[in-house]
Amino acid sequence: MTVTIKTDEQQRARHLAAMRHSAAHVLAAAMLDLMPDAKLAIGPAIDTGFYYDFDLPRTLTPEDLDALNRRMRRIIKQKQVFQHSTMPVDEAKSFFLERNQPYKVELIEDLEREASVAEVSLYQNGDFIDLCEGPHVANTGAVGAFKLLRTAGAYWRGDENRQQLQRVYGTAWETKDDLNAYLKFLEEAERRDHRRLGRELDLFSFSEDIGPGLVVWHAKGGHVRSTMEDYWRESHRAGGYEFIYTPHIGKASLWQTSGHLNWFSDNMYAPVEIDEQQYYLKPMNCPFHIQVYKSRTRSYRELPLRYTEAGTVYRYERSGVLHGLLRARGFTQDDAHLFCRPDQMDSELTRVLQFCLGILDTYGFKDLELELSTWERGETTKYAGEAQDWELAEAGLVKALDELDLSYKRMAGEAAFYGPKVDIKIVDVLGRPWQLSTIQFDFWLPQAFGLEYIGEDGSARRPFMIHRALYGSIERFFGILLEHYGGAFPVWLAPVQVVIIPIADRHNEYAQQVAATLSEAGVLVDVDTRSERMNAKIRDAQLQKVPYMAVVGDREIDDGAVNVRLRTGENCGALQVAEFSARVQDRAQSRSEAL
RNA sequence: GCCCAGGUAGCUCAGUCGGCAGAGCAGCGGUUUUGUAAACCGCAGGUUGUGGGUUCGAAUCCCACCCUGGGCUCCA
Numbered sequence: 001m002t003v004t005i006k007t008d009e010q011q012r013a014r015h016l017a018a019m020r021h022s023a024a025h026v027l028a029a030a031m032l033d034l035m036p037d038a039k040l041a042i043g044p045a046i047d048t049g050f051y052y053d054f055d056l057p058r059t060l061t062p063e064d065l066d067a068l069n070r071r072m073r074r075i076i077k078q079k080q081v082f083q084h085s086t087m088p089v090d091e092a093k094s095f096f097l098e099r100n101q102p103y104k105v106e107l108i109e110d111l112e113r114e115a116s117v118a119e120v121s122l123y124q125n126g127d128f129i130d131l132c133e134g135p136h137v138a139n140t141g142a143v144g145a146f147k148l149l150r151t152a153g154a155y156w157r158g159d160e161n162r163q164q165l166q167r168v169y170g171t172a173w174e175t176k177d178d179l180n181a182y183l184k185f186l187e188e189a190e191r192r193d194h195r196r197l198g199r200e201l202d203l204f205s206f207s208e209d210i211g212p213g214l215v216v217w218h219a220k221g222g223h224v225r226s227t228m229e230d231y232w233r234e235s236h237r238a239g240g241y242e243f244i245y246t247p248h249i250g251k252a253s254l255w256q257t258s259g260h261l262n263w264f265s266d267n268m269y270a271p272v273e274i275d276e277q278q279y280y281l282k283p284m285n286c287p288f289h290i291q292v293y294k295s296r297t298r299s300y301r302e303l304p305l306r307y308t309e310a311g312t313v314y315r316y317e318r319s320g321v322l323h324g325l326l327r328a329r330g331f332t333q334d335d336a337h338l339f340c341r342p343d344q345m346d347s348e349l350t351r352v353l354q355f356c357l358g359i360l361d362t363y364g365f366k367d368l369e370l371e372l373s374t375w376e377r378g379e380t381t382k383y384a385g386e387a388q389d390w391e392l393a394e395a396g397l398v399k400a401l402d403e404l405d406l407s408y409k410r411m412a413g414e415a416a417f418y419g420p421k422v423d424i425k426i427v428d429v430l431g432r433p434w435q436l437s438t439i440q441f442d443f444w445l446p447q448a449f450g451l452e453y454i455g456e457d458g459s460a461r462r463p464f465m466i467h468r469a470l471y472g473s474i475e476r477f478f479g480i481l482l483e484h485y486g487g488a489f490p491v492w493l494a495p496v497q498v499v500i501i502p503i504a505d506r507h508n509e510y511a512q513q514v515a516a517t518l519s520e521a522g523v524l525v526d527v528d529t530r531s532e533r534m535n536a537k538i539r540d541a542q543l544q545k546v547p548y549m550a551v552v553g554d555r556e557i558d559d560g561a562v563n564v565r566l567r568t569g570e571n572c573g574a575l576q577v578a579e580f581s582a583r584v585q586d587r588a589q590s591r592s593e594a595l
Numbered sequence: 596g597c598c599c600a601g602g603u604a605g606c607u608c609a610g611u612c613g614g615c616a617g618a619g620c621a622g623c624g625g626u627u628u629u630g631u632a633a634a635c636c637g638c639a640g641g642u643u644g645u646g647g648g649u650u651c652g653a654a655u656c657c658c659a660c661c662c663u664g665g666g667c668u669c670c671a
Contacts, residue, residue, distance in 0.1 A: 059598085059599065060599085062600090149665095150599095150600095150665060150666080151598095151599065151600090151665085151666085152598080152599070152665055152666030152667075153597070153598030153599060153665090153666055153667060154598080154666065154667045154668095155597080155598090155667055155668070158667070158668065159667095159668085160596075160597060160667070160668055164597065164598050164667080165598085165667090166598075166599080167598095167666070167667080169665090169666085195663095195664095199606080200606085206662090206663090208644075208661075208662055208663095211662095212661090212662070212663085266669095267669090267670080313671090315670085315671085317669080317670075318596050318597090318668080318669070319596070319662095320596065320597070320598095320666085320667080320668085321596095321667095321668080321669065321670075322663095323664095326671095327670075327671085328671095331671070333671070434671085435670085435671060436671085438671075469671070471671090472671045473671045475671090476671060477671095501631085503628080503629060503630060504628040504629060505628060506628075507628095531626095531627080531628080532629090532633090532634080533627090533628085533629050533633085533634055534629060534630060534631065535629085535630090535631070535632065535633070535634090536632085536633055536634080537631095537632095538631055538632055538633095539631095539632035539633055540632085540633085541632090542631095542632055543632080549631080551630070551631065553629090553630060554630095555630085563630080563631080565631055569631090569632085571631065
């Protein structure tokens with residue numbers, strides 16, 4: 001799961017970064033050419049190219065991008081040499097001040113203050129001089145293939161209270177072929193966009209009348225979801241979990257105790273008042289699950305307790321961050337809370353981690369990134385719970401990760417104040433990482449709610465509590481899955497598994513008979529009896545990404561067969577109905593990706 | 596929330612300078628009865644996101660709001 005980069009690959013990566021960063025300088029030079037009043041902020045290389053942030057006298061238009069593209073090409077043609085030089089800090093400050101570049105002055109002042117540097121590094125190409133650490137390629141001619149993609153808003157230093165700048169994004173590659181391949185990849189990503197597929201495959205939608213960030217599941221999407229939930233239920237039952245159900249709202253005092261009103265209220269919907277009591281829509285399930293635990297005295301004998309619920313939560317998200325199913329305001333967590341004794345912790349962690357990975361594997365997610373977020377030792381005031389608990393929990397997580405031979409990234413200081421955690425992420429087709437599963441210790445809630453169990457010696461003890469979500473959000477998981485498969489769900493998830501395509505009307509009756517047979521066997525089947533040509537029916541089934549198309553005509557009726565075409569385009573020829581039915585059932589039951 | 600770009604039929608989009616709101620696909624009706632990715636003909640479909648303003652006249656210009664997209668910030 002970790003990538004070992006060979007030395008020459010590292011060198012190539014460094015060269016690519018230098019090239020992209022050089023492209024950013026060329027962009028800045030072109031911008032000053034176009035708008036001499038432009039104030040420059042920063043222009044780093046990024047994963048697929050580069051950007052540069054500008055403070056400009058007016059808004060950029062698409063035509064400006066074209067003009068910048070042309071000017072950049074001219075600069076590249078001129079093969080201007082990148083010259084490195086240094087300048088004492090004071091001189092550099094007045095240099096950039098004279099040139100009306102306040103952001104550069106601020107950067108120098110920060111360097112002076114934070115790194116106490118005496119002189120700064122500059123790079124010059126043509127007339128353009130920029131504060132820059134480098135490295136760069138030799139001259140602008142070595143910048144390679146690039147394209148400016150879009151403009152966007154960005155804050156100076158990422159701080160929304162500061163000046164908003166205009167960011168120009170570009171992509172840059174060593175060769176024209178690499179560039180074209182990347183542009184093709186972007187097109188493909190657009191085709192696989194879950195929002196687009198959601199509409200085309202009639203899976204879900206959003207309604208202006210309902211509100212932004214609130215998902216409406218259509219029949220087909222609902223079918224996929226319920227299949228996912230069936231699998232969730234089945235696996236959790238086998239995994240020793242117990243199913244609970246809790247309400248959608250709870251009293252203000254509950255959220256006061258849990259601490260959510262203190263540290264999560266920005267993300268909570270405003271309260272509703274009922275009988276002079278304030279109730280909040282739940283942004284998390286934990287306080288409710290805790291109530292189940294607390295409903296009676298617990299004995300050490302009944303631990304571990306594993307409660308799970310597909311609980312729909314609502315969180316206020318700022319309007320600009322909503323993104324289809326991947327970032328919604330209402331979503332369903334497949335939440336579980338594990339309550340265990342200290343001596344059970346290690347085995348519980350290994351068990352829950354293994355459980356998560358097994359299920360993700362079924363969905364075809366093989367490439368995962370694991371992150372272990374830990375506390376900062378000694379900074380005890382920033383964290384709830386006892387130092388020894390933190391150490392124990394971290395050791396338990398490490399042990400579980402090691403036992404399963406998993407590689408992970410250690411994120412020191414990234415833990416929440418209430419406990420360390422392991423997050424499992426996948427990277428989507430656009431290269432964006434999304435968090436799926438999370439396994440989090442919580443030292444705060446058991447303390448806040450005074451959770452206890454009676455130990456062997458009759459004294460009250462505090463249980464460990466672990467939050468665990470596997471899909472994370474069912475909506476998000478579904479969205480990622482949709483993009484992952486490009487809408488072509490494996491048989492077990494497909495909302496329609498088979499479309500029967502009668503060639504002419506006289507074959508409709510036989511088609512219906514076959515459909516009834518398949519349907520009785522539990523296969524999800526449609527018959528396309530429209531008065532269309534077979535080719536049109538195949539095309540439509542193909543576009544709907546139905547796994548199997550079963551063509552029936554005179555020959556098939558004579559043989560009691562169906563002529564099977566897969567959505568891959570492969571033609572399987574005539575199969576006996578029973579044979580075909582068995583094949584579909586086998587693929588569905590094994591949850592295989594094969595057709 | 597902020598910056599920018601958008602919102603025209605179910606979908607994708609056109610609509611010039613302010614002068615009768617259009618096309619393709621989907622839908623519906625008919626004709627056709629088809630052998631592995633789009634048959635043909637016809638019909639219907641609109642509060643031009645919503646509300647206000649300017650104007651003889653607004654899809655088009657102005658204002659406010661709603662929603663969507665690209666980012667920033669934040670997160671499952």
